[in-house]
Amino acid sequence: MIISVASGKGGTGKTTVATNLALSLESGVQLLDCDVEEPNCHLFLNPVIEETETVFTPVPEIDADKCTFCRKCVDICRFKVIAILGETILTFPELCHSCGGCMAICPEDAITETGRQLGVVEKGRLNNIDFVHGRLRVGEAMSPPLIKKVRSFARSDKINIIDAPPGTSCPVIAAMKDTDFVLMVTEPTPFGLHDLRLAVEAVRILGIPHGLVINRSDIGDSRVQAYAGRENLPILMEIPFDRRIAEAYSKGRSIVEEMPEWKEKFLKLYSQVEKLVE
Amino acid sequence: MKIAVTSKGTDLDSQVDPRFGRAAYILIVDTPSLEVEVLDNSENVNAFKGAGIQAAAMVSDKGAEVLLTGFCGPNAFKTLAATGVKVAMDAGGTVSDAVKAFNEGKMPFADGANIEGQT
Numbered sequence: 001m002i003i004s005v006a007s008g009k010g011g012t013g014k015t016t017v018a019t020n021l022a023l024s025l026e027s028g029v030q031l032l033d034c035d036v037e038e039p040n041c042h043l044f045l046n047p048v049i050e051e052t053e054t055v056f057t058p059v060p061e062i063d064a065d066k067c068t069f070c071r072k073c074v075d076i077c078r079f080k081v082i083a084i085l086g087e088t089i090l091t092f093p094e095l096c097h098s099c100g101g102c103m104a105i106c107p108e109d110a111i112t113e114t115g116r117q118l119g120v121v122e123k124g125r126l127n128n129i130d131f132v133h134g135r136l137r138v139g140e141a142m143s144p145p146l147i148k149k150v151r152s153f154a155r156s157d158k159i160n161i162i163d164a165p166p167g168t169s170c171p172v173i174a175a176m177k178d179t180d181f182v183l184m185v186t187e188p189t190p191f192g193l194h195d196l197r198l199a200v201e202a203v204r205i206l207g208i209p210h211g212l213v214i215n216r217s218d219i220g221d222s223r224v225q226a227y228a229g230r231e232n233l234p235i236l237m238e239i240p241f242d243r244r245i246a247e248a249y250s251k252g253r254s255i256v257e258e259m260p261e262w263k264e265k266f267l268k269l270y271s272q273v274e275k276l277v278e
Numbered sequence: 279m280k281i282a283v284t285s286k287g288t289d290l291d292s293q294v295d296p297r298f299g300r301a302a303y304i305l306i307v308d309t310p311s312l313e314v315e316v317l318d319n320s321e322n323v324n325a326f327k328g329a330g331i332q333a334a335a336m337v338s339d340k341g342a343e344v345l346l347t348g349f350c351g352p353n354a355f356k357t358l359a360a361t362g363v364k365v366a367m368d369a370g371g372t373v374s375d376a377v378k379a380f381n382e383g384k385m386p387f388a389d390g391a392n393i394e395g396q397t
Contacts, residue, residue, distance in 0.1 A: 079327040079328055080327055084335075085339075085357065088361060090356065090357055
């Protein structure tokens with residue numbers, strides 16, 4: 001089972017839902033923080049990190065002695081990684097998306113593979129909860145390959161919870177694609193609703209079963225609920241705007257640690273997801 | 279000497295386009311004759327990525343020695359530097375204003391990019 005926790009708008013409570021769900025399930029569960037640009041699940045889970053792996057993406061290196069300046073590599077590259085100016089070869093490896101086209105098309109075998117560091121993947125655990133997250137290298141623009149690397153640790157014999165990045169762009173798709181269920185966390189505000197609609201559209205294109213968690217459910221207005229009704233989106237959980245939750249959050253503590261009665265609600269959330277996946 | 283100027287139009291009276299990679303046109307102005315060759319930059323305007331690199335390659339292919347523009351990013355600057363094209367930035371007014379200002383020594387050459395890379 002792979003559950004991704006996503007939202008359109010940022011700051012709606014994805015990490016809160018992902019970490020509390022993992023803590024409530026207690027064992028047989030893995031938390032994969034795929035928000036690699038700003039991972040924060042570890043702040044609430046406090047796992048012990050046991051392994052760190054540096055992740056690279058292949059980029060071209062050109063042997064100037066073999067190059068005949070035919071420009072086939074320049075023409076095939078959509079990202080202008082290679083510039084040939086007369087007999088000067090320039091490469092901009094930070095723009096490369098690692099398609100391998102330049103290496104495949106070069107008639108002189110002048111292009112070989114070297115690596116650009118994307119970031120690191122860190123693996124650890126808290127009690128019986130396995131934890132993996134990615135940290136994108138500062139300055140790196142391309143996060144999907146690192147997200148996929150984090151996801152490669154998903155195990156079929158466990159419940160895998162993925163904390164996705166916000167938005168609806170490539171990193172989010174990389175985090176949600178081919179998961180069994182998407183928990184969409186939103187808030188009942190105009191911004192929350194606006195971005196939720198976009199996220200729902202994306203999830204529908206991917207054809208993944210999904211349901212809503214409404215966070216800070218007693219603020220704002222009722223338009224998110226009305227939208228959910230119209231679109232037949234099941235509302236699986238509502239988390240009220242509670243000062244105790246905010247205070248716990250500000251100290252890096254989870255809801256279930258602070259208010260153990262919530263554990264049952266998160267377990268119920270999981271069993272509803274389980275039913276919807278079947 | 280050939281001077282490349284980023285332009286919103288196709289003649290010397292057009293306004294300078296402050297963007298380099300995604301300028302509407304790049305005019306190659308030959309001095310002192312002021313003969314103009316118009317390069318349509320529409321392909322780069324819509325380029326997915328690397329518009330600056332591509333525009334820089336085009337300018338150098340045309341044999342320009344100098345580029346006058348508003349802003350130039352790091353990848354474009356690196357490409358221009360590799361081919362020996364000198365860059366003067368913060369150009370404004372019309373293309374002929376910019377060429378005149380350059381000829382009068384009012385536009386110094388830059389030694390680096392004046393904006394961050396564009397994503």
